[in-house]
Amino acid sequence: MIFVSGVLPFDPVSGDPQHGSLTSEAHRVFQNLALILEAAGSSLDRLVQVHAMVYDRIEYDMLNRVYQRYVPAGPPARTVWSVQLPYGFRFQAEAVAIA
Amino acid sequence: MPLNRTVIEPANENLNVSRKLKIPHSPGIRAGDFLFLSGMVSVDPTNGERSHGTMAHETRQILENMRHLLESNGSSLDRVVKVNVLLHDMLEFDNMNAVYREFFPTDAPARTTCGVQLGFGLKIEIECVALAS
Numbered sequence: 001m002i003f004v005s006g007v008l009p010f011d012p013v014s015g016d017p018q019h020g021s022l023t024s025e026a027h028r029v030f031q032n033l034a035l036i037l038e039a040a041g042s043s044l045d046r047l048v049q050v051h052a053m054v055y056d057r058i059e060y061d062m063l064n065r066v067y068q069r070y071v072p073a074g075p076p077a078r079t080v081w082s083v084q085l086p087y088g089f090r091f092q093a094e095a096v097a098i099a
Numbered sequence: 100m101p102l103n104r105t106v107i108e109p110a111n112e113n114l115n116v117s118r119k120l121k122i123p124h125s126p127g128i129r130a131g132d133f134l135f136l137s138g139m140v141s142v143d144p145t146n147g148e149r150s151h152g153t154m155a156h157e158t159r160q161i162l163e164n165m166r167h168l169l170e171s172n173g174s175s176l177d178r179v180v181k182v183n184v185l186l187h188d189m190l191e192f193d194n195m196n197a198v199y200r201e202f203f204p205t206d207a208p209a210r211t212t213c214g215v216q217l218g219f220g221l222k223i224e225i226e227c228v229a230l231a232s
Contacts, residue, residue, distance in 0.1 A: 001133075003180050003181035003208075003209040003228065004209060005209040005210050005211055006210070006211030006212065006213075051211070053211075053213055081213070081215075083213035083214055083215050084186075084188070084189045084213060084214025084215070085189070085213060085214070086189055086192060086212060086213075092211065092213065094183075094209075094211040096181075
């Protein structure tokens, strides 16, 4: 099993924060999550559980629109949390995946 | 073959909040090779009462109690694989980290932190998943 720490919208090359809209931040988070899983020999389609953390539940539909592009078939178990995030970001995701 | 599922408890009964307050959870569950712990808030191990204080105080109290619960069941802090830290205010992030890193100085577990509403005026709650012995 792979337990992934909360993924935030940092640029994976420069390490710079990539603040933006919920949409742009969610794209960055899922792309970073894919890089992390692939480095561990896994992949997005081996996700079993995701906690999707948004800064405001009003963005729920926007989140889903981005989310389903990354897990289009047989998506993992998911809970959406509306929480305060670090560094003023709008989105964070943590995940459990099969190795 | 189904995984074995058992309830795990702290040796110190003062720290068994589930039983003391009759809340419908267990201090933790062992499932196969993993221990899943319920979220822990700051509790005084001498009397089982909530122990309010600074972020540093509450963080330290929780992690000491978590160490006790894990060691009561053959595990340990260095077998923790995943942590969720829930803070009453993300402004206290650095205050929490200053104490947290004393308990996980090397090869720290996966962790996610966020700001949430907590009950009883407490400042932090921590849950974790650990490997069993």
